[in-house]
Every structure is written in C-alpha cells, then in structure tokens.
Amino acid sequence: MKKNILITGGAGFIGSHVVRLFVTKYLSYNIINLDALTYAGNLENLKDIDHCSNYFFEKVNILDAAQLKEVFVKHNITDVIHLAAESHVDRSILSPLDFVYTNVIGTVNLLNTAKEFWKDDFSSHLFYHVSTDEVYGALGNEGFFTETTPYHPNSPYSASKASSDHFVRAYAETYHIQTVISNCSNNYGPFHFPEKLIPLFINNIINKKPLPVYGDGLYTRDWLFVKDHATAIDTVFHNGKINDTYNIGGFNEWKNIDLVKLLCTLMDKKLNRQSGESEQLITYVKDRPGHDRRYAIDATKINQELGWKPSVTFEEGLAQTIDWYLENTEWLNNVTSGTYEKYYDNMYADRG
Ligand code: NAD
Ligand code: DAU
Numbered sequence: 001m002k003k004n005i006l007i008t009g010g011a012g013f014i015g016s017h018v019v020r021l022f023v024t025k026y027l028s029y030n031i032i033n034l035d036a037l038t039y040a041g042n043l044e045n046l047k048d049i050d051h052c053s054n055y056f057f058e059k060v061n062i063l064d065a066a067q068l069k070e071v072f073v074k075h076n077i078t079d080v081i082h083l084a085a086e087s088h089v090d091r092s093i094l095s096p097l098d099f100v101y102t103n104v105i106g107t108v109n110l111l112n113t114a115k116e117f118w119k120d121d122f123s124s125h126l127f128y129h130v131s132t133d134e135v136y137g138a139l140g141n142e143g144f145f146t147e148t149t150p151y152h153p154n155s156p157y158s159a160s161k162a163s164s165d166h167f168v169r170a171y172a173e174t175y176h177i178q179t180v181i182s183n184c185s186n187n188y189g190p191f192h193f194p195e196k197l198i199p200l201f202i203n204n205i206i207n208k209k210p211l212p213v214y215g216d217g218l219y220t221r222d223w224l225f226v227k228d229h230a231t232a233i234d235t236v237f238h239n240g241k242i243n244d245t246y247n248i249g250g251f252n253e254w255k256n257i258d259l260v261k262l263l264c265t266l267m268d269k270k271l272n273r274q275s276g277e278s279e280q281l282i283t284y285v286k287d288r289p290g291h292d293r294r295y296a297i298d299a300t301k302i303n304q305e306l307g308w309k310p311s312v313t314f315e316e317g318l319a320q321t322i323d324w325y326l327e328n329t330e331w332l333n334n335v336t337s338g339t340y341e342k343y344y345d346n347m348y349a350d351r352g
Pocket of ligand 1: 008009010011012013014015034035036037038039040041042060061062063082083084085086087088102106130131132133161183184185186187188193
C-alpha cells in the first residue's frame with residue numbers, strides 16, 4: 001500500500017533528519033512534514049530536499065484540531081511519526097504550561113484526529129510516538145533504563161512527555177489504534193539548536209564566550225548521533241511490534257565535564273588555537289533545579305529484536321558535528337540572531 005506519512009516536528013533537529021531519511025530512502029512514500037515553526041523549527045534544515053516530489057510541508061500547530069483534520073484529508077494520511085514537541089528542559093522550568101499545551105494536548109489532538117480518520121480500519125495504520133528516556137527519571141551510579149523501568153519524570157518537560165506516552169498507550173488499549181513508542185537518549189549532530197549542551201558550547205567556544213557548566217559538572221548523559229536515531233526510527237516504524245515500546249541509545253555515557261573538556265580539545269585543534277585555550281572558558285554556574293543525575297539506556301531489545309545498532313562511534317559523530325558547525329556559520333549566525341540573545345541573557349543572567 002502506498003504510504004502518506006505525516007511527520008510532525010519535521011523542521012526541528014531530529015525531525016529534519018527523519019524527514020530527509022524517509023524522503024530520500026522511500027521514493028514511493030509521500031512525506032508530509034507538519035510543523036508550527038516555533039523558535040526551534042527551521043525550514044533551512046531541509047533546503048537540500050525541499051524540491052523532492054514526494055515531500056510536502058504544512059505549517060500547522062498541533063493544537064489546531066480543525067487544521068489537523070484538513071491535513072489528514074488533503075494528503076490522505078496513512079501513518080504518523082510524531083516528533084513535534086517543546087523539547088528543552090530549562091525552558092520547561094520557566095514556562096511549564098507551554099509544554100502541557102504542545103506535548104500533552106497537542107499529542108491528544110493528533111491522536112483524536114488519527115482515530116477519527118482511520119476509524120474504519122485501524123489495522124493498516126500506525127501512530128508512532130517519539131519520546132525520551134527522561135520519562136524514567138534519574139539513575140544512581142549503577143544500572144540502565146529498560147523498557148519496563150517505571151516512569152518517574154522529574155522536570156515539567158519529562159512530565160509532559162510521560163503524559164503523552166500514557167495517552168498514546170491509552171488510545172491503543174481503549175480505541176485499538178495501532179501505536180508504537182520509542183524512548184531515546186540524548187541526541188547530538190548537525191542542525192541542533194544552540195540551547196542544548198553540545199551546540200551551545202560549540203557556539204560559545206567559536207565566540208570565546210564562557211562555557212556555563214551546571215552544578216558540579218558530574219551529571220551523566222548517554223549520547224547518540226542524530227542520524228543513528230533516525231535509522232532507529234526507520235527500523236521501529238517498519239519492523240517494530242505493534243503497541244510495543246523500544247529504548248534507543250548507544251551505550252555511550254559521558255560526565256558533562258569530561259565531554260566539555262573533550263569538546264574543548266577537539267575544537268582547539270580545529271580552530272588552530274593553543275592547547276588548553278578553550279578549557280579556560282569553563283565556568284561552573286548555578287545548577288538546573290531538579291537536575292537528573294544520570295541517564296543510561298539499555299538498548300538490548302532494539303538490537304536483539306530488530307537488529308538496529310549505531311553506525312558511528314562518539315569520536316566520529318562528534319568530529320562530524322564540529323565540522324558541520326564550522327562549515328555552516330551562516331546557519332549558526334541565523335539561528336543565534338534576533339531573539340536568541342534575549343533568550344541567552346534571560347536563561348544565564350542569574351546563574352552567576
Ligand atoms: P526540537 O525542539 O529541535 O524540534 C521540535 C519541532 O517541533 C520544531 O520544529 C518545532 O517548530 C515543532 N513544534 C513545536 N511545537 C509545535 C506545535 N505546537 N505544533 C507543531 N509543531 C511544533 O526538538 P528535537 O530535539 O528535534 O526533538 C524531537 C522529538 O524527539 C521531541 O518529541 C523530543 O521530546 C524527542 N526527543 C529528543 C531528544 C533529544 O536529545 N533532542 C532525545 C529523545 C527524544
Ligand atoms: O535524554 C533525552 C533528552 O536530552 C531529550 O528528551 C531532551 O529533549 C534534550 O533536550 C536532552 O535533555 P538534557 O536536559 O539532558 O539536555 P541538555 O543539552 O539541556 O543538557 C545536557 C546536560 O548538560 C544536562 O546535564 C545539563 C547540562 N548543561 C546544559 C546546558 C544547556 C549544562 O551544564 N550547561 C548548559 O548550559
């Protein structure tokens with residue numbers, strides 16, 4: 001059957017990689033990118049594929065149920081891959097309601113639209129919900145998140161994502177819509193908005209600005225190259241068990257401070273700076289409230305059941321990422337002009 005796949009949030013960081021992969025790999029599918037183009041959405045991320053005949057863009061907010069319905073009818077949507085979300089933890093601490101609206105109510109709007117549109121035959125349609133490992137809360141020094149780890153979200157962002165996951169499961173149970181959920185670890189790579197650790201620090205190193213490390217810097221994250229997340233989504237979309245859930249990660253844990261020091265070393269070399277120069281920019285600042293100490297994904301299930309594994313090592317992925325930012329200064333300058341400076345001052349001014 002010909003597929004007309006609605007990818008929400010396709011103008012964002014991960015969404016743009018998923019859209020590109022599907023548009024270029026599956027020429028017989030129509031890919032409809034639906035995005036409200038918030039501060040995090042950027043059509044520049046897709047300018048290399050926007051001429052493709054199987055690619056369509058709809059500027060729509062997932063809070064607008066009437067417009068969602070129009071898009072389903074216009075494109076005869078057969079499947080959904082849902083990535084649209086407010087995604088930054090620090091912003092969720094400042095404005096939790098924005099996260100409730102988009103991540104919870106927006107997801108339920110989308111579920112309702114799909115349920116209504118597919119009601120005559122749920123069996124040939126899939127609603128794929130892209131979620132995060134943050135729903136599981138924080139780990140101590142040992143252990144991993146598995147698919148059966150109880151949910152224990154600690155930030156307004158992760159609480160809103162946990163809620164959206166619960167709604168997706170509830171719609172599968174109650175209405176028999178076919179779903180799948182994946183929960184992924186921290187992504188990094190090209191087109192990452194410079195509010196998150198790696199692109200923000202790359203941008204600050206380029207501009208010789210302070211590198212604001214939260215708290216003691218010993219918080220741990222599990223990093224995955226964004227293109228590997230996109231291939232994992234492709235794998236789960238095509239081969240995942242209906243109504244099941246898959247953890248996605250690369251068994252690649254780094255303490256923030258070690259990662260920041262590695263980034264400084266690599267960038268000093270690329271920028272022909274003296275060894276140790278960028279490390280001097282490291283500044284310990286006030287911690288993030290409710291900061292989760294450690295995340296670590298057990299990705300055994302997706303590896304053993306579906307045969308997916310990451311394609312690049314962290315060293316390769318990070319080098320590619322740094323090169324991309326150094327070669328795409330126009331992109332970086334565009335996204336850091338305008339309201340970005342105000343955001344930055346507001347977020348970091350009282351961190352000391
Ligand atoms: P992002 O912030 O870069 O992109 C989000 C996209 O959603 C943007 O294009 C934005 O314009 C769009 N959007 C936001 N609100 C919208 C609305 N109301 N209606 C329509 N579009 C809207 O996010 P990302 O980092 O690419 O994350 C994508 C998804 O993956 C999110 O669901 C996130 O929770 C999940 N995720 C992210 C990571 C990560 O490390 N970034 C890890 C695991 C899971
Ligand atoms: O685990 C998956 C999640 O990863 C995704 O669901 C989120 O959408 C994504 O934003 C990311 O969340 P984090 O909070 O882990 O990412 P962030 O890049 O904001 O922070 C990574 C770590 O770096 C975290 O311990 C906080 C710290 N940090 C972050 C910033 C922005 C700093 O020390 N200084 C900073 O300026």
